[in-house]
Amino acid sequence: MFGFILRRLSLLIPTFIGVSLVAFFFIRMLPGDPVLLLAGERGISPERYAELMHRFGFDLPLWQQFIYYFTDLLHGDFGTSISTKKPIFTEFFTLFPATLELSICAVIFAVALGVPAGVIAAVKRNSWFDHSAMATALVGYSMPIFWWALLLIIVFSGMLGWTPVSGRISLMFFFPKVTGFMLIDSFLSGKAGAFQSAASHLILPTIVLGTIPLAVIARQTRSAMLEVLGEDYIRTAKAKGLSPFRVVAVHALRNALIPVITTIGLQVGTLMAGAILTETIFSWPGIGKWMVDSIFRRDYPAVQGGLVLIALIVMAVNLVVDMLYGLVNPKIRHQR
């Protein structure tokens, strides 16, 4: 197992170097001079220009610039945002809990509905439930989530007035930030109505972000269950006289969940892509919205740093999923 982890980790090093190369050249590919871009429309004197070129190291050869950039990355220095003048690392991790909270809620929503739906669909194969659940899953899987968000806003915020349209909590509430997770912080604050407000702000974004994972998980659970239900050990369990519920819930589901867990892990990239759209529509102050805003503000250091940090998170999660999978499946562990 140790060798397996080492092998996976060693694969990550060239990927990380590549990711930072992509982010580095991304800024260099932009049309226009980076210093003039920073100076904006006010213009800049030739002396100041030369000084800035030197300060940012733009007068060095490209490979040297990259080595400096990469060394900075290794020291945790991801650059400074142009618009807020704050270090990108700090800015990213101030906003990250918001995205994490939303993503966790979306995954819980997707698993809580998707796994039972998939199991029932597999057990009652070809029943009306199976057909309608799988048809719904396919619709969910094909859903343009930015439109789905607008529809939910029209119905639940506009027509029914049940849920707020944007933000994480009503502006009425002020309390210290403890964990960065609004649900926990509002609960800890003890203010009446704060938790309810935070929860009601979460509902629509959670549904929107969770829709595609829900569809994927339901389909995956169903096909994994169908495969497992045909195995000999299930027949044995039935023959032993165990209750059908026990056979399904304990013997079958435990084995069927292995591929499903991998699927959930691999949804991280999808979740991040979804977070970009969901956060933009619901004005959710997370990193998805921050990235889009940075792109529109032409805050290129922020975009660059954000790209590297998000890629690092995706890589880390994929590594954990790989390791979990290797842990439960020796076949993968010993593969070269």
Place this chain on the structure above:
Amino acid sequence: MTAVSASVRPGRLKEFWRYFSENHGAVAGLVLFVALVIVALAAPVFAPFNPDQQFRDALLMPPLTEGSEGLFLLGTDALGRDMLSRLIFGARFSLFIGVVVVSVSLIGGVIIGMFAGFFRGWVDTVIMRIMDIILAFPSLLLALTLVAVLGPGLTNAMIAIAIVAQPHYVRLTRAAVFSERNRDYVTAARVSGAGPFWLMFVTILPNCMAPLIVQAALSFSGAILDAAALGFLGMGAQPPTPEWGTMLAEAREFITRAWWVVTFPGLAILITVLAINLMGDGLRDALDPKLKRS
């Protein structure tokens, strides 16, 4: 599709159709898709109005409004343009995006994956590490930043989405080549003097097509969704192009006043993507022997 139909014996094509037509959803998807293609190709015939024509006396009219110029079946948008006509012309963009993105990423991915799988060694290592790098970024985010660098617009959006979609083809082709390259028929072809390119693209490739076709269907719908998302974020096709995602972005501010300008473009995206995914499911069942009759 055509590459396979040409190289497959008629018996196998018949067998494919038998499996495919067993799946009613897949057939429904196919019918819907063909209908969409016809509508897109003959858009000027089906559209009641010019998609860019503004009727200044009929701004934000609800569906089924009888205007001075004729019936606005699905209403008009904020500039008085007929929604139905814009949606019909929009089908052209979505299908065009799908075709271009799938062809570019499929051809590029197959060639790269073929080299990786056939030559192995350092060629394979370098190629796969580059693909890992692309896959480390969430696809929409990478496409979004690429478009930011290249400049917003439909062409750049398609380039970005094709780059992002490519690694999947590379991986599939490489895996298929790995399992095929030591088979007897490949050795036989090599012994009889076939060069590496002949071996790669004439001998091996036709036997790796099944997973590639399924992936092509999946990324066709993915490309349409991503292009619409880019359009929605203002980074794809630019107004006044009647692209569905761009139309949604323009409609956002009228969300509480005019439900139809928001509802119909999204519905068009959903129906198109759904039709392609239905077809994709049918293709997978029919082409993937492992999943057959599961």
